[in-house]
Amino acid sequence: MKISKNDLIFLPLGGSSEIGMNSNLYHYDDNWIMVDLGISFADESMPGVDILLPDIDFIIEKRDKLKGIFLTHGHEDHMGAVQYIWDKLRAPIYGSSFTISLLKRKLKEVGLLGNVQLHTISENKVINIGPFEIQPVSLTHSIPDPLSFSISTKSGTIFHTGDWKFDNSPKVGSEPNYEMLKEIGKKGVLALVGDSTNAMVEGTTQSETEAFKGLRKTIKNSSGRIFITCFASNVARVKSIIEASLENNKKIFLAGRSLNRAVEAANEVGYPVEGMETSFKNIDKYKHDDVVIIAGGSQGELRSTMTRIAFSQHDRINVKPGDTAIFSSSKIPGNEIAIDKVHTAFLKKGVKVVTDEDELVHVSGHPGKDDIIKLYKLIKPQISIPVHGTPKHLREHANIAKVTGISLSIEPENGSLIKLSGNSPSIINQIQIKSSVPDGSQILKSDSSIFTARRRLLWNGSVSAVIMLDSELEIQLPIKIIQNGITERDDEMEWISEVKSDIEETIYSLNKNELTDDLIVEQKVRSSIRSVTKLLFKIKPLIDVHVLRVL
Ligand SMILES: [Zn+2]
Ligand SMILES: [Zn+2]
Incomplete structure (x- = not known):
């Protein structure tokens, strides 16, 4: 398959027709840029494996032409693979200040900081790399400083949304830049490559401030000691929990490696998180019921603080009947059983469990149908390319685009090579994609016979x-x-x-x-x-x- 010099190409390597492991390539004038390099989580079909990495073989062959890796935000499904496979690419990395601050901490833990060229970018400055002109745009999500990218070439502009929502009071970070979105739309956009996570959800997604109000009410009405978990990088949520707890004269302790990493990164970039202690040294000085513990482990992760507390495996934290466990998070598909086990462990101890099904203690970070329509009306692209979801999500996103008058939608799979320039934009080739797996110090292909052997050992x-x-x-x-x-x-x-x-x-x-x-x-x-x-x-x-x- 030959890619001509002036073909404007979009090629998703991960995250299209699946959840997680987002990684995308753009080509123009013999140059490539990558948007995101994330991981996904392995299921029980791969014994001994926790995470999956996108297949980057296609771009490794031409890595001298890869000019940069642009990160939309700091979630694992968008940047979690950097620490494992950046070495094979060695391109400079661009991201917002919070994203880079978080990435720096992860690279330091694996001894890579110092090797990677990191650039902090914002919507105040356009980045020119080879034939690409990249305008970062501030939107909102469930992590500070997410960016969308308006990627312009002589053959047209592509608007890559990343994960987003329209939150006009996000609690941390700036509001969506509607003016800039409108301007980009006015100049003309060839294609919108966008988040499909909540394409099946009616209406608009609620603001982070609504979650704060719900937490405030729930914490006020809760009895006993409160154990509360949320997604670690949701700094706004951590701040909301602290604020709501302080209003109720509680003493707050925060525990979990990912939570601490996110709080440190937030402090570094000017979003101070204060009012809590980050070690349990002084916990016995306070009455049992006066304490709120913010713990990592919203997905039932085995070694997390929340799980260890639920199973009485934490040496400093005890649980009494009448306490409350609040899950200020959603269940990521695939984690339901693990989360339910933690709920059951709490319930058996006489602890009340509160989830987003009981109270408004969580809001999504992704746009509902009406938000997606609003974005299409601002950007007015000629083509819709739904990504970040299963085939069902992508189809639903394409249907929404149609409602706004977009006649052409291209629903890709990982490896779909889409030519956007020329008279008939379409998928011109399908590249075989095989995800890989970090296994100890080696990286294996996910279809390796090693996993067949392990499955046999495990089950037979x-x-x-x-x-x-x-x-x-x-x-x-x-x-x-x-x-x-x-x-x-x-x-x-x-x-x-x-x-x-x-x-x-x-x-x-x-x-x-x-x-x-x-x-x-x-x-x-x-x-x-x-x-x-x-x-x-x-x-x-x-x-x-x-x-x-x-x-
Ligand atoms: Zn995502
Ligand atoms: Zn995200």
Whole structure:
């Protein structure tokens, strides 16, 4: 596939037709820029794996032409992969002051700070890189200082929204720059590449100030000690919780690595978060009921402070019947079971659990249908390209665009190479995309056979067999069989004896040529173990066979 020099190309590597792992490329005049480099979270189909990284093989090959990585905001699904794969790209990174401040802290933790060229940008200054003119635009979201990018080339302008909402009283940071959006729309926009997360939600998304009011009411009416969790980087929410708690004469303690990192970054860039203690040193000086604890772990993460408190695994924090646990957050799809376990643990201790289904303690960071319509009316693009969602979300976003009079929508998958310049903008190629996985110190492709082996080990156990053959090609007894995770006690004795006799039969059935070939012997013994195990237990373990020759 050939990309011509003056093709204006949009190529999503992650985040299109899926939730998370957002990463996008733009091409013009033989130059590339990237917007976002995020992660997503692995499910139980990949044992031992927590996170997934986007497939950047396409751009690694031409990394000398990659002029910059522009980060829309500091959420993990937009910048979480930088610390793992930036080294393969080595392009300078651009982001708002809060985004860069947060990124700096993460890079420092992995020893990369100092290697990466970081640029703080704002809507006050256009960035010219090669053939691209990039105008950052302030919108609002559930993290300070999110940016949209208006990316102009001689073949047209693309407006890339990033995650956004219209919040006219965001509590932290500036309001959306409606004037600038209108100006961009007036100059003419070829395509809008936009957030589809809440495309299925009617109406407009509520302001962060509404969440503050709800929290104020909930905290006032809550009994006992209050444990409250929210998304760590939602600095406005942390401030709201502190403000609402102080109004009720509570003493506030904040705990969690991500929460502290976000608060430090906010303080550094001029959004001070004050009025709480960040260590539990003094907690015993206060009456149990006078304390509010802001804890990380809104998604039921196993090692998080909120989860450890719920399961009485925290050495400094105790829970009493009559206390209150507030979840000032939504459930990210896939985390429901983990979160419910934490709720149940609290309930069993007599703690009241309050979620966004009970009280207005959370608002979304993404635009509802009416907000999306409002943005299209301001930007007036010729083409709509929905991203940041499953195919269903993208379709719904395209339907909304249609309502506002946009006749052409292109709904991409990861790897859809979209040519926007020329007479008929469309997907001109589909690149094979395979996400990868950081696994200890190595990075593996997600379809690696290692994961098939791990799944087998996890669900079916493993068998090792050692077979000794002498110079006469006769089997030497005993055959050694070791199993893990398959069976126990009497059943194990029965299984081992069945396996051994089946192996003996198998060996006797082989001819001289077969017996001199280790690979054939291994394969025959393996299938013998497999069939006996399947017959007895209906499982397919991972089987390892060693053939030893005694001369
Ligand atoms: Zn996102
Ligand atoms: Zn976000």
